[in-house]
Amino acid sequence: MLWEAMPEPLRAALVERAPPRRFGDGQLIQQKGEAADGFWLIEEGMVSVGQFTEGGDFRAVGVLGAGDSYGELAVLSGRPRIVDAVARGPAVVRLISAATFERVLAGDPGAMRAMLGTMAAQLQETLDLLAGLRRGSTAARAAALIVNLSGGHDRRVTITQQEIADLLGVTRATANAALAELEDGGLIARGYGTIGVTDPARLRVLSMR
Template sequence: MGAPDPDRGRRLLRAAGRSRRFRRGDVLMMAGAPSTGVLLVESGLVKVVLPGHDGDDPVAGLFSAGELLGEIGVLSGRPRSAHVIALTTGRVVEVAGAAFPSGDRDVHELLLRSWIKRQNHADERQRMQHREVPTRVALSLQRWAREFGVPTERGVEVRGLSQQDIAQAVAASAKSVEAVLHELREGGLLHTGRLRYALPDPDALDEVISRAAW
């Protein structure tokens, strides 16, 4: 018997579920709702938002193709702990909780890798809170470009995020994020458009990130 295969786990989920499209702004999961199923993101970008106070809803993470969402609630029997909101158009496979093949070793491997990745991102977010806002923005843009950026003639492009999304993801004010994006544009390190952020060279942000002044 070979090593566990998470890709086969994804194929099992596709066979057990149903595919559906989503558009930007669609709420795919609602905090407090019963955990009735698991989502496998096939394309597009979504954000996980934690319910906050006074409209302050922090973005806990961004998820793209191949990622699992909602499985913890299904396995624990607890209600949803966060909102999942679409940032772009895309498609998900929805697997009902009763049909979720969590006992399969390849699905289990997919679960394990998903949990490890989320924990690593959570640890990274915790470390980032001790950095200045410009560093947090630069680190986040660089990571997003590497994880789900789209190559274009202007560079690696991250699509679907507003400045408010970025501010919530890095725990900073929209005004401070706007100032950082302006500095990156002025330095030729970033091109922006409506819900688009293109990095001509993501590695060039390493110098920005390492600057003590930032």
């Protein structure tokens, strides 16, 4: 995340100027096409980013949690937002205004260099992910997704099967079959709206196939 690449004093200065905002489960935080007047920092809870279809269904492309940020690229490019963002359960976020961000960043050239390095790394990871989507089984792709969400640790991730299907670009039935394969292999344990990583090492190996 670009937020993590910023020096702590800069982050503290930005947070001080951005009061917290509270959203309820399913509440729209930002809408595709809006002017990027700032970027969001998640303080509590989780946020799904994606796009609503013409039929009103939400198709997630990412699930973010506390400490994550999103919308910086729209601010830096000066272009309208390209995703919708919806709270997953109660969420507390801060809107870092574009004007404040640019003013604070202008006084710290080192922070700008760090952010450029992080943006380059994100682009490399995106290209690698796109390449991975073109190869491997659905189970391997699901394993890669879960490894990414869990940080490679043996912990429980809050995500639904429908969200996994959306993120992988497959049907819910296909995603369910892939998760069942991972669970049968002892790599994960499914719960209601959650997935527990039980064997992170083997899950990581499978994700590389």
